[in-house]
Amino acid sequence: MLLLEVQNLSAAYADGVEVLHNISLTVREGEMVTLIGANGAGKTTTLRAIMGLLRGRGTVKFKGENILGRETPDIARLGLSMVPEGRGVFPGLSVYDNLRIATTPWYGRGMSMANDLDRVYALFPILAERRTQLGWSLSGGQQQMLAIGRAIMARPKLMLLDEPSLGLAPNLVEEVFEKLKSINEQGVSILLVEQNAFMALEYSKLAYIIERGTVSAQMTSEALMQDESIKAAYLGG
Numbered sequence: 001m002l003l004l005e006v007q008n009l010s011a012a013y014a015d016g017v018e019v020l021h022n023i024s025l026t027v028r029e030g031e032m033v034t035l036i037g038a039n040g041a042g043k044t045t046t047l048r049a050i051m052g053l054l055r056g057r058g059t060v061k062f063k064g065e066n067i068l069g070r071e072t073p074d075i076a077r078l079g080l081s082m083v084p085e086g087r088g089v090f091p092g093l094s095v096y097d098n099l100r101i102a103t104t105p106w107y108g109r110g111m112s113m114a115n116d117l118d119r120v121y122a123l124f125p126i127l128a129e130r131r132t133q134l135g136w137s138l139s140g141g142q143q144q145m146l147a148i149g150r151a152i153m154a155r156p157k158l159m160l161l162d163e164p165s166l167g168l169a170p171n172l173v174e175e176v177f178e179k180l181k182s183i184n185e186q187g188v189s190i191l192l193v194e195q196n197a198f199m200a201l202e203y204s205k206l207a208y209i210i211e212r213g214t215v216s217a218q219m220t221s222e223a224l225m226q227d228e229s230i231k232a233a234y235l236g237g
């Protein structure tokens, strides 16, 4: 089943300069899909436009429903959640409060937060251990886990992640990807932006290449690994 369908999405920032031009991509239920592209290509802007953080033109459908032009909290409520670049951990809040702040509309209707917290703590035991500590006291890798945990608290069907491995030591990069794999296996689809293309392609089956605000190629990770020109451009040859 098609979960996310983006068709001819164009978008501009407040300065009026259009940075996305007719982006089309899809994510099927259960898939993990990667967006690859050079600095400034429009990867972050694509995620932001899907999330309603930026006004766009075209079509963005989630579970068959058009979400373009809707407010971000409404989009989140439908089952989309984003882990922004730079993690966005609230430094003055404890780990627990960082998780709790991602409240869901189910609470107070016979559903409690306990199950969601248990799920996050089972996935990231370090967050349970550190739950009373402040967000800023965590290491970079732990903050990334916290940001992912917070996104899970909102019970997404689809998670958008912007460069989750940025600035992490190689062993932590692998750990983050292993966690994403488990989350994906638990039924959450994933749309991922990654500079660390090798790692991302190892974990996802399908990739889109974004060049100057447009999708220039869509291929399986396997085919991409074999394409010499793409390898040279995005995978360091």
Ligand SMILES: Nc1ncnc2c1ncn2[C@@H]1O[C@H](COP(=O)(O)OP(=O)(O)OP(=O)(O)O)[C@@H](O)[C@H]1O
Pocket (backbone or CB within 6 Å): 013, 014, 015, 019, 037, 038, 039, 040, 041, 042, 043, 044, 045, 046
């Ligand atoms: N707030 C903003 N206002 C105006 N232009 C912006 C803004 N943010 C980004 N841009 C421009 O939009 C274009 C796409 O940027 P975007 O951040 O989406 O690229 P990216 O692919 O995520 O790059 P990176 O790999 O560096 O994160 C760039 O030309 C950038 O300069």
Ligand SMILES: [Mg+2]
Pocket (backbone or CB within 6 Å): 043, 044, 045, 085, 162
């Ligand atoms: Mg970016």
